[in-house]
Amino acid sequence: MEQTLDNIVKKNLKPEDLKQFNRIHYGREDHCELKLKESTIKKCHEANIEVAGYYFTANREQIRDPRYVKVGVIQHSIVQPTDKPLSEQRAAILKKITNVIDIAAAEGVQILCLQEMWYMPFFLCTREKDKWAEFAESATEGPVFNFLSPIAKKYQMVLISSILENDNGTWWNTAVVINENGQYMGKHRKNHIPSVGSFSETSYYAPGNLGHTVFNTKYAKIAINICYGRHQALNWLMFGLNGAEIVFNPAATISEFGESFWGIEARCAAVANSYFTCSINRVGTEVFPVIKDGRKEFITRSYYGSSYITAPNGHRTPSLSRVRDGLIISVLDLNLCRQMKDQWGFNMTSRLDMYAEKLSQKKET
Template sequence: MATQSLHLDEIIKKKLNPEQLKEYNRIHYGRIDHCELNLQDSTLEAGKLHDFEVAAYSFNAAKEVRNPRLVKVGLIQHSIVLPTTEPIEKQRNAVFDKVKKIIETAASEGVQILCLQEAWYMPFFLCTREKEEWKEFAESADNGPSFEFLSELAKKYNLVIISPILENDNGVWWNTAVVIDENGNYVGKHRKNHLPSVGSFSETAYYLPGNTGHPVFDTKYAKIAVNICYGRHHALNWLMFGLNGAEIVFNPAATISEFGESFWGIEARNAAIANSYYTCSLNRVGTEDFTTRSTQKDISRSYYGSSYVTAPNGCRTPGLSRDRDGLLVVEMDLNLCRQVKDHWGFNMTGRLDMYAKELQEIYPTPNPL
């Protein structure tokens, strides 16, 4: 068995005494206590049996005239199961089997909104620069294999589920996040706004930049939005979800160490602070190996997990493992969003009219043909 790569949290714990650790937590995480939640014995046993990490934390708001608005969120990070040379249907079904066990565990812990990682049911084959060979992974947003699979689980466990997929809409591909409600119904979708073309991340060769704007989904539990992977590098992308009323913004990703691990823990945290909402960042784990069919070139890519949640006041949870499947459960009081907005006054002092004017001057609307 390969040696596990230590997460930053584990490295720090090994080096500091209890008092030093408290001070580190205060400065780095924004609070001395991580506010860990107790997990059921059955949850811990499920993690051991199926080999996934489980961690749970909470964020509270100050007492006020409103009742607490508590919602429990679950993030799942995982690796693929079968080699990428296996038939596509077998690869997908193997991931379904793995993820189902983690979803069932999340449901047993009272999770109400669950988010899966970017393109969760498939290897991230975009590095191969091949498209036709992988077309069976592309599916309809509202009746594809992943929707049918998750719809049953959503209905069974009263879950709102965010399912990032590779969407095929009449032959056109999109990187899409599908929202399924607690009755198993299709609510809507968001298509990835910003596509990288950096190194082997040449996503523009596979699908188009999103055309759905910045939708916010008013679910039973919270107003949620999805900022898919590379979109986290664009501050205005985060801003628009906030202006449209999001209370929680999810950032499902598939990103490797060479592509910004040093600022993985910064961007979504900054967005939570700047926009007074919760951010939930999740990234896949494991190594995926490919041999391109046209050139017989070998490609290997490793993902670093480290999923975490940040509250609107800037406090954040520790991250999950860099190399293990994991479930992160976070209970959050949505009243904190309003409290932080009132405290900092960013909406009142934002001067958005000034920026709108200057952006219009820099990027004027093209004259109609």
């Protein structure tokens, strides 16, 4: 269904009541919308893409200048049915995403994050592996990297690409960071692997072994907390301790698995760790024909989109649609990260020594 919380509230509240709702729910009375180009709005309308722009300000300082960065996140559906040749499925998605990246670039986006496993259907619910193995590829030499690298260089844009990585026969759920020159900057591997309901991801790839890397890009210090990792508070914490200013959470989550707390977890993490969070969830319905006990059956999974961005003071944007492709563009003043640390003193009062002692005792027992 298209209904979102924003639509329901707007239809049923008077203007003054709406301001109060926005203040309490979003942290500010208005959404601080960015003025987007007419060409952007036109192109998105023609492609049936929802587009929204917002900005987050920090207090003006006497000595330090603002540290503005413009980020973008894309949620999208697959294009071809899942029984089409894999090359056709991937090519159709790449074509779609090229158009959206071009639009984001025209608006001056400097860091852009794509959703989890963005270039393929999320087949991990099928329990089938061999037929999808060609989607697993090298982080540095695979077709997806070779596709994105020249785009990053063309637009001087940092790109975050979630892939199914094949590293010498071992599979990983990996986010690759490509810098503004189109060069491989590094990768993060998903630390926490779910086996929940039909999503038996432990059958496909290993838990991450790269820790909690923060990438010092030209525009900001960024990290990637992939999908299921958002349920782990210490996962968010470690990115903050390592100096992240923006943490992206590319995801693929269906409504049966936590839509009620989708809008809470990353927002709480932003407040607790004094950084920005960008939550990206895929959208659309994916139908997989599978053979079970000699009979053809269908597995259907619908994703609820609802991507959004949160600031370290808890202010957040409205969510994108639950059912449509979408692009959020947002200007962030990174000074807000340090200002919130200074105001709340979470790092100074965190008592990590006490937690570490208890965790060490638990490990020993």
